[in-house]
Amino acid sequence: MSQTNQEYLDHLRHSAAHLLAKAVLELWPGSHNAIGPSIDNGFYQDFDMGEVKISEADLPQIEAKMRQLLPQWQKFTFKEVSLQAAKKLFRHNPYKLAMAEEFAKGGKKLMTNDPGNFLDLCKMGHVANPAEELKHFKLLSVAGAYWRGDEKNKMLTRIYGTAWPSQKELERYLWQLEEAKKRDHKVLGKKLDLFCFSNLVGPGLPLWTPKGTILRNLLDDFVWELRKVRGYEKVEIPHLTKKDLYVKSGHWDKFKNELFHIKSQEGYESALKPMNCPHHTQIFARRPFSYREMPQRYATTTMVYRDEQSGELSGLTRVESITQDDSHVFCRENQIKAEANSAWDIADAFYKAFGFKVQVRLSLHDPNNPKAYLGEPHTWHKAESSLRELAHERGVKVKEAVGEAAFYGPKIDFMASDSLGRQWQVATIQLDFNMPERFNLNCVNEKGRKESIVMMHIAIMGSIERFLAIIIEHFGGAFPTWLSPVQAKVLPISQNHHTYANKVASKLKASGLRVEIDDTNQSLPKRVKLSQEQKIPYVVVVGDREAKENTVSVRLRGKKDQTTLSLSDFTQKLSTQIASKALSPSLT
């Protein structure tokens, strides 16, 4: 979308937010409107509704009011006002007052706008002819939102809506929302039997079924394959630790409230680990290392636990037991670039296999705010320029985000987009000068002196739970064959063909494929339907013809036509497809 189009959409949606404000204020005269911006795909408007409670059931009547008002809105008129005038105009609306004061303080001009019957404090940016241009909108949902986004403030009522230049675009967007709902990982996870929750186990603690576990293990194996050849070693750590570890790492102060606390019989204060880095430091700290042995690269796929606020939990994207594909590289300063490069290779290879478009962000420190960071400025500059250099050498366009660095070091973040257009931070490569210092980690250099080292935190998926949610929605449940829990389903046409079906399945299994036979007493069309619903890549039908000729009749996921080929030919082609991690099933 071009800049001008985006600008026009913003104007359109911002205008729609004004219309919504006017409609609600007319319907509920005691209410006050706060902010109402244009957002991705739509707009919202916040209200202080006083004692009135509105819900989604009220949206149709608000929409009707908006449509009733709209013809009167021929043109927005803007006027600059003094702070004093603004204070008088909006004396009944504490939110507008607060904003007016704040903007005046910030040296901004105060503007009002009026479409004819509704004076509002407002920045510029509206459509020229609202009565005509604003027609294609729809209110979508009601939610609570804190004033200024701060949970210490009053909770306002937020109404979300969407608006488009034409009816066609509006309908297309609504259709997209419906489609996205069908791809929802929570819906598909149940349908494809991948994971579940239990009230007895607790909220935010997903349980993994046999099929879901296959997926998890395949993903983890893939990451390990990529790490192994780059010199990583697997290590294993307990899920508990004494408080002392986190006091020393500095996490205790910062994360105390997010930890699950445990008291031992002896009275030791302990906690379930919310991250793995402090544990890994203790593996590195077990003995002195020579520079010749550096870097040390430790990898562990393991669960961490975080005590989240109950309302924050959501499907697999926000859980309390999180599996991290974590790794930590302990290296010398002059090894940072090579190690970051190697980790970048892993992330590249991994995300390429899923057909993801990944954006890379270089998160840097803010030199104007040195207090927010640990370590010497020259260390930061050296580290940051080596990352920048690396990005340049790789020919990757990165977005530099000043002030986004962790307090302990700069990082490279990889962002992937899901089917709802949400961006998720996935892989991350973080430099850490802090932890080695706190734990006094070092190596012996060429001169026989102790040399402080750098720790790198590298995760490829980040959280397997969240990554699975992303790819379930990304693929709509139709996983590449190498990932599919069931890669081929064998359907004997009738009970006379069970023997041959078993032979086919055995042969495929012998080649390491995940195969099921559906020999239930159901019609063939029914069993084909079930297999398609389960998104099984290869449906293999066998009857008299196939048994006689030692062939299989194969139907590819999502396709109607079938191909008949010899059993050995099929087995071989399937193995090739899997080895190449092809995105969709085929017989080439």
Next chain:
RNA sequence: GCCGAGGUAGCUCAGUUGGCAGAGCAUUCCCAUGGUAAGGGAAAGGUCGCGGGUUCGAUUCCCGCCCUCGGCUCCA
């Protein structure tokens, strides 16, 4: 945690203005032995999220709790 909407059979959902609880799919059994997206029939299946209260009687009304979903970043 806060705002709003929900929780009814294994699943997706309907329903009861307070009076024996409903469908489709799935399950089990019977018939049919199938050629590529639902063959036919029968049966079984419920503490109507949990705990209190009001009532002759509560799945329904009231109170408390648990869980799920949409939000709580986008600034006039």
